Amino acid sequence: xxxxxxxxxxxxxxxxxxxxxxxxxxxxxxxxxxxxxxxxxxxxxxxxxxxxxxxxxxxxxxxxxxxxxxxxxxxxxxxxxxxxxxxxxxxxxxxxxxxxxxxxxxxxxxxxxxxxxxxxxxxxxxxxxxxxxxxxxxxxxxxxxxxxxxxxxxxxxxxxxxxxxxxxxxxxxxxxxxxxxxxxxxxxxxxxxxxxxxxxxxxxxxxxxxxxxxxxxxxxxxxxxxxxxxxxxxxxxxxxxxxxxxx
Amino acid sequence: xxxxxxxxxxxxxxxxxxxxxxxxxxxxxxxxxxxxxxxxxxxxxxxxxxxxxxxxxxxxxxxxxxxxxxxxxxxxxxxxxxxxxxxxxxxxxxxxxxxxxxxxxxxxxxxxxxxxxxxxxxxxxxxxxxxxxxxxxxxxxxxxxxxxxxxxxxxxxxxxxxxxxxxxxxxxxxxxxxxxxxxxxxxxxxxxxxxxxxxxxxxxxxxxxxxxxxxxxxxxxxxxxxxxxxxxxxxxx
Numbered sequence: 001x002x003x004x005x006x007x008x009x010x011x012x013x014x015x016x017x018x019x020x021x022x023x024x025x026x027x028x029x030x031x032x033x034x035x036x037x038x039x040x041x042x043x044x045x046x047x048x049x050x051x052x053x054x055x056x057x058x059x060x061x062x063x064x065x066x067x068x069x070x071x072x073x074x075x076x077x078x079x080x081x082x083x084x085x086x087x088x089x090x091x092x093x094x095x096x097x098x099x100x101x102x103x104x105x106x107x108x109x110x111x112x113x114x115x116x117x118x119x120x121x122x123x124x125x126x127x128x129x130x131x132x133x134x135x136x137x138x139x140x141x142x143x144x145x146x147x148x149x150x151x152x153x154x155x156x157x158x159x160x161x162x163x164x165x166x167x168x169x170x171x172x173x174x175x176x177x178x179x180x181x182x183x184x185x186x187x188x189x190x191x192x193x194x195x196x197x198x199x200x201x202x203x204x205x206x207x208x209x210x211x212x213x214x215x216x217x218x219x220x221x222x223x224x225x226x227x228x229x230x231x232x233x234x235x236x237x238x239x240x241x242x243x244x245x246x247x
Numbered sequence: 248x249x250x251x252x253x254x255x256x257x258x259x260x261x262x263x264x265x266x267x268x269x270x271x272x273x274x275x276x277x278x279x280x281x282x283x284x285x286x287x288x289x290x291x292x293x294x295x296x297x298x299x300x301x302x303x304x305x306x307x308x309x310x311x312x313x314x315x316x317x318x319x320x321x322x323x324x325x326x327x328x329x330x331x332x333x334x335x336x337x338x339x340x341x342x343x344x345x346x347x348x349x350x351x352x353x354x355x356x357x358x359x360x361x362x363x364x365x366x367x368x369x370x371x372x373x374x375x376x377x378x379x380x381x382x383x384x385x386x387x388x389x390x391x392x393x394x395x396x397x398x399x400x401x402x403x404x405x406x407x408x409x410x411x412x413x414x415x416x417x418x419x420x421x422x423x424x425x426x427x428x429x430x431x432x433x434x435x436x437x438x439x440x441x442x443x444x445x446x447x448x449x450x451x452x453x454x455x456x457x458x459x460x461x462x463x464x465x466x467x468x469x470x471x472x473x474x475x476x477x478x479x480x481x482x483x484x
Contacts, residue, residue: 060347061347062343062346062347063483064483078483081349081351082259082349082350082351083259083349084349085259085347085348085349086259086349088347089347090347092343094339094340094343095339095340095341096339096340096341096343096344096347097339097340097341097344098272098276098335098338098339098341098344099338099339099341100276100280100282100335100338100339101272101275101276105275109268109272110344110348112260112268113259113260113265113268113344113345113348113349113350114257114259114348114349115257115258115259115260115349116257117257140339141338141339155344
């Protein structure tokens, strides 16, 4: 893969939202949103109920938009179907694995579902990387919350996704786990990849991300780089101190 | 997608391989835990004892009542199976992992219906001899073959309906209430046809002359097709 930023951008994991909206049971969760996400690392911010998790699920192809289209490299993700899902990984509050199976069994199963040629070897490699090698044969239900989070990260990285969507990845991790996650993400996100993560801790998020998106009540209120984040007063807004104008 | 990307990204499993992986996951879980099978064995033994002592039947009378009792047991055992299966998917939200995997969505339906079907066949293999012994009914090889055919056809309908409803319950997060409420009325045609056919086999050693076989086949087809077509819509909405 090229390390030239412009070449990476041209061939990279680009997502485009065209008037994407989502309503659930008649309630609008996400207002029509048009946006181009070039390869890079984004921090998705917003208060609870802003629509962050909904947006990530729409981008992952887990939920179909009520209206509009999500395009991956110019093609609708629902047309691409499995070809898109093997490029994307979503880490959510829910584990997305089987608690009654062992950590290794889970990763081997999902490795096979992603069509990896040697799922067991890849599973063992990732268990080692996230510090769970000695717990590989234990059932996931016996794992602590932090261990589950590490396992979920290992599962997300199994198929070397180019679009990595992480919903509160630091939740449940201790300091060491958080540092490890940050280190793993640095390694895993290659130049042409797209990473979007949500967090309630912008400082920690900006150690990984270069740009931010700020959602409020289902509307994208602001986006840009770190300087814009400071200029728009997003931190204060997240603390409920001041409003951000709609642009 | 460039050639380089195609070479580095492995091909995702297709429909059959994807279905087999989903089915195998359920079988591995069950063989290691025997959670559902243990519940099923205890339930079946209890039902067989209760029926055997409550209805002191023998001879032709036993042959007349046996199909209804058998299918009632299969029905309740299948609800137990679906509830357990749904609970397995809920704990840890394993179904989310399946939905994110690049296999066709239909493969998930096929794999889950396959594991429900396997569970039903196991139930029938365990329950039927138990009932035959308790009610003193002997069946010949011809009757056995016809009964096996009916049991398999009946299981197709039950598995298709149950798998679809279990998925609706996952989406609606309604627990098992919706599963039971929707399942019983929907499987009535399958149950009636399968019971009538089983009864015909045990009393006349044939499938009888009524429309029951056609009805059973028709509902198997309707429910399997509906499950196949609706599953993708349900999981994506």
